[in-house]
Amino acid sequence: MLGEDPDWHSLDPYQRTMTREEFVEALETIYLPYGFDEELIQVFPGYALIRKNNHQPDEMYRIDFLAWRDPVDEPTHDRRSDSSPLKGLVVAIDPGHIGGEFSEMERRHFQVGLDAPVKEGDLTLVVARKLETRLKSLGAKPVLLRQKNEPVTDSRPEDFYHEAVAIEQQFWMEKNGFSSQVTPWGTEWFKQRVQERMEMLFYRVSEIQARADLINNKIRPDLTLAVHFNVSPWKESTRQVHPEENHVHVLVNGTYMAAELALDDVRLQLFKKLLSRNHEQEIPLSDAVAASLLKKTGLPAFSYGGKNASKQGETPAVWARNLLANRLYDGPVVFLEAYCTNSEAAYERLQVDDYQGVRDIGGEMRMSLTSEYAEGILEGLIDYYRQER
Numbered sequence: 001m002l003g004e005d006p007d008w009h010s011l012d013p014y015q016r017t018m019t020r021e022e023f024v025e026a027l028e029t030i031y032l033p034y035g036f037d038e039e040l041i042q043v044f045p046g047y048a049l050i051r052k053n054n055h056q057p058d059e060m061y062r063i064d065f066l067a068w069r070d071p072v073d074e075p076t077h078d079r080r081s082d083s084s085p086l087k088g089l090v091v092a093i094d095p096g097h098i099g100g101e102f103s104e105m106e107r108r109h110f111q112v113g114l115d116a117p118v119k120e121g122d123l124t125l126v127v128a129r130k131l132e133t134r135l136k137s138l139g140a141k142p143v144l145l146r147q148k149n150e151p152v153t154d155s156r157p158e159d160f161y162h163e164a165v166a167i168e169q170q171f172w173m174e175k176n177g178f179s180s181q182v183t184p185w186g187t188e189w190f191k192q193r194v195q196e197r198m199e200m201l202f203y204r205v206s207e208i209q210a211r212a213d214l215i216n217n218k219i220r221p222d223l224t225l226a227v228h229f230n231v232s233p234w235k236e237s238t239r240q241v242h243p244e245e246n247h248v249h250v251l252v253n254g255t256y257m258a259a260e261l262a263l264d265d266v267r268l269q270l271f272k273k274l275l276s277r278n279h280e281q282e283i284p285l286s287d288a289v290a291a292s293l294l295k296k297t298g299l300p301a302f303s304y305g306g307k308n309a310s311k312q313g314e315t316p317a318v319w320a321r322n323l324l325a326n327r328l329y330d331g332p333v334v335f336l337e338a339y340c341t342n343s344e345a346a347y348e349r350l351q352v353d354d355y356q357g358v359r360d361i362g363g364e365m366r367m368s369l370t371s372e373y374a375e376g377i378l379e380g381l382i383d384y385y386r387q388e389r
């Protein structure tokens with residue numbers, strides 16, 4: 001939705017850069033671990049064919065494999081003693097969602113009793129600011145994608161009225177048959193569908209595209225940290241009784257679903273990620289941050305049950321999912337989902353005014369929740385770059 005026409009020539013620089021073995025392994029274990037439609041992708045001994053355009057099913061893009069990779073000597077220098085492993089690193093920090101007056105529209109908002117509402121977009125900005133300060137102090141160059149609880153995109157829901165009507169009419173026709181004489185276009189029900197679609201195109205699609213544009217064309221960071229909080233399922237419809245579930249996970253790009261792979265632009269983006277070897281950095285980086293967060297928060301790792309995700313990396317907390325953000329953002333993205341803000345334990349900590357240092361929380365000396373989150377991420381980055389740079 002709202003995507004651009006795919007330019008398959010953008011894959012040309014990757015011709016003969018990857019062996020068949022590397023290509024197939026990444027495809028089968030990270031990007032399409034549950035199989036794929038062979039009408040769309042065909043792998044031969046020396047090359048692969050990928051369908052370019054669903055309107056011209058026979059037009060295939062051909063990517064040639066590297067025949068042989070010369071063994072490369074791994075750099076052996078040990079930089080563990082380096083006191084500032086993050087020095088000079090350009091880090092884009094994406095405070096997930098918008099928050100502020102948009103939190104209800106983007107469905108990242110809840111309120112228990114007369115307590116202050118919890119807005120994911122406000123909390124992610126708090127963590128992002130703390131990360132920014134700490135990264136700067138370690139010589140890195142952090143750049144926040146937003147400084148306020150306001151959208152990055154200049155568009156607003158009303159701008160997508162015509163797209164929203166077209167999409168909803170199409171959906172209705174597909175569901176009810178194209179021959180139907182009685183259409184609901186004038187009903188309140190349909191107007192509501194259009195309203196929700198306009199909002200979704202604004203806060204989910206246009207907003208993420210605007211952030212991708214900043215990352216890909218302005219900041220061009222070494223890595224992006226996408227900061228999010230989770231919410232565990234409420235036990236009752238009034239959303240007043242806190243569930244106990246509280247956990248951590250970190251997402252990397254992968255596990256494209258069949259319906260996603262069937263879209264021309266998404267298919268191209270998959271191969272851009274794969275051929276650029278994005279996973280070779282994104283997964284170990286996410287793994288280091290996940291390990292650090294598990295330790296710092298003391299929380300268990302979240303586990304997916306369905307085929308929309310697959311387990312990656314070494315720690316139990318890293319999963320591959322195809323999200324708009326980790327697909328559109330160029331370069332490695334560490335997509336963080338720590339704490340369920342509505343869980344009993346996290347909610348209680350979030351109700352306390354933010355503080356410096358540590359305090360007694362249920363018998364344990366702990367930082368404020370947002371500081372602990374930022375610190376957990378930071379320590380993971382230090383662990384990774386101490387060994388890699």
Ligand SMILES: [Zn+2]
Binds near residue numbers: 096097120228229
């Ligand atoms: Zn989120």
